[in-house]
Amino acid sequence: MRVPTISRVEVYPVELPITRTFVFASGSAGKAGAGARLVFVRVLDEEGRYGWGECRPMPGWSYETLETVVTTLRRHLIPAVVGTPASDLAGLHARMHAAIGRGPSTGQPIARSALDMAVHDLLARALGVPLRALLGGSPRPASVALSYTVTAASPEAASREVSAARAKGFEHFNFKVGVHPETDVQVARAIREAAGPEAFVWADANQGLAVERAARVAEGLAEAGVDVLEQPFAADKPHLMRVFRGRCPLPLAVDEASVSPSDFLLYASEGLVDYLVVKVTRSGGLWPSIAQVHIAQAFGLPLLISGLTDSMLTKMAACQLGAAFGCQGPAALNGSQFIDDSALFPTKAQVEHDGRVWLPELPGVGIEPDIDTLRSLEVKEV
Template identity: 40%
Template sequence: MPSPTQPPPPGSPRPTPPATPTAPTDLTGLTVDRIETFAVALPTRRSFGVSGGAVAVAGRPSIRILVKVSADGVHGWGEATPIPAWTYETAESIVTTIDRYLTPAVLGRPAWDLDGVDRAFDRAVNRGFSIGAPLAKSAVDVALHDLLGRATGVPLGVLWGQRRTETLALGWIVSGQSPEEVGDSVAEGLGLGHRAFKVKIGLHDEATDVAVVAAVREHAPAAPLWVDANQAYSVHSALRIARRLDDLGVTAFEQPLPANDIPGLRRLRDLSPVPIALDESLRHPGDLATFIRLEAVDVAIAKVQRSGGLTLSRRLCALAEDSGVRLMGSGLTDSDLGLAASLHLFAAFGIDTPVDLNGRQFLDSPYAGPTVTVDKGVAHVPGGPGLGVEVDEGVVRELSVDVLESRP
């Protein structure tokens, strides 16, 4: 074993630098005085698709909206991931929603008043049947959490008084490949240390979807394996597929039906041999409460951006835990800010199954200095203040693009 003064052996995880000791700021005196949005073009490593369409295209920059919230000289960062193929928010709508609606609702408010900010958000952009601009709201909410952690000099788990694990296993995503192409993707994931796989289905016909899952199982016979349909099926087709997935040892069937098909999801949950996991159906903790009352959910997916940020996500996770509903973790192909926010949430609730935080698989985060360490398919929860990601604002500005510029 190396002595404390010796460098770690090659290939060892890079430790998160400890927080610089500083006198904690008096949170009661922090008032939000500025919110800035930056649409940044990040390098894309691989193409990625879901049943609704493309999420990332190799060779084409991936747009992420970074948000900086400032309060009396302290600041924090958050992120929104516009994916029109998955939800209705675009890069343009996120920027205008934050700049023109959420910012006026938050400026001048105490930075610590996360509950009050959430209520102010609902007055600015009403929930309606859904949560109302969850990605935009999430970016500001996460930035406020980062700000509070930085103001006090502690990571989010310490701020919350809740962290049950220091590491989380990441699943490797298989999406878009034909059954014949799956082997290369699985081999790449295994080579990088991943030991669990999530397969996007609903991209082909039923027979091909099942054949892709079967191919993954063939190449990773002992790996935990779950699938995500992103609302692609009807009750009848989902039930046919679930019976075949059960034979392949699939552990969860994520969002097989449209998000608002509550009767269908209840029926499928009663009949499916594979546990039904809900993602797009759970925009707000109140949605989960409805599914619990109707006995229409086996597994609740925790997803920071989908639920409007960490404030509501913590409520959703606590409700699932208190109700005996199994929790799984997922993200939105986030860059490192979103990755860190999810890790803090999932670590707080001790999610003990592999999670779908696939940003590192599909894009780079050149704006991040000291940041999340991922080693052999395992992510280490950051130990720095706030999110634990150091943002180089100069790089953010260099990568910024104008998504609101007029087009012919």
């Protein structure tokens, strides 16, 4: 097989309907009735073979927006990578780094992630293997259990929400801490009781706590049966994690603070975290995410999978990565709870149902957007 070479990249900024309001301590993923903005890219080689990538920039979560992602791709990253062999993933990232350098961490990681994903998809398609096999896993069909995001603010509503999700096949649950601080512990207790003892219950603070508040909340969450507390403090304040570590009765994880492999290495080497949260879009794509996984393995840390309310393309790619390293979940990939991407992905119901993502033996990521629908949803004013 001739190794594919990147010859052309198409960029599609789109807007999808938001079906439910989703608020977290540091911002929002949007309000029901509004639009969720995503950027899709298609990488083509000289023979017309292609691969798809996607990202969802959210200004409430990071500094990247739809506009910055599109201009970064079109003016900087794409010109830098055209002509690169798809198999040269290290070279791909070196060229992207030369075009957009790092600050304290990876420069424009969300924009990079879409291009990285598309090149991985192209290469796996060209080889005729599922993405998980390209990443070193088995090509056999696999599944990854999803974690349902509970948005209720009261324990009664949380209990009803968990019961309804369990009826749909969900086994694991996550919720946001700090949005309604007066009910955080009661909601946690209600989720655990409704979910049962086998469920993994995951509390995410999204940088929204101060140390004293975090210490009090963590004690209540531990008593309620929560399994992990994620990102209690601002991403640029690792010293607070050092102060908090000895006072926290819960396992800890970071999210916004762990963009590059070196970011995660800092937390792991100091013994400040108990899990790696794999988030492909946040980390600049699959290639740097794999580096984070290897660091976690070296420290004996298990994996969790998360996302940015992405569409099915990123959800499938993240699950492919998890499956390659034996992670069967939980995966807090909750895009389907909050955005409607069903028109883009006609086969979605075949790969996401019963609270799991089912990975087929198809080459590449395992799903792709309908190109005509994608073009009809394009945002024209960028």
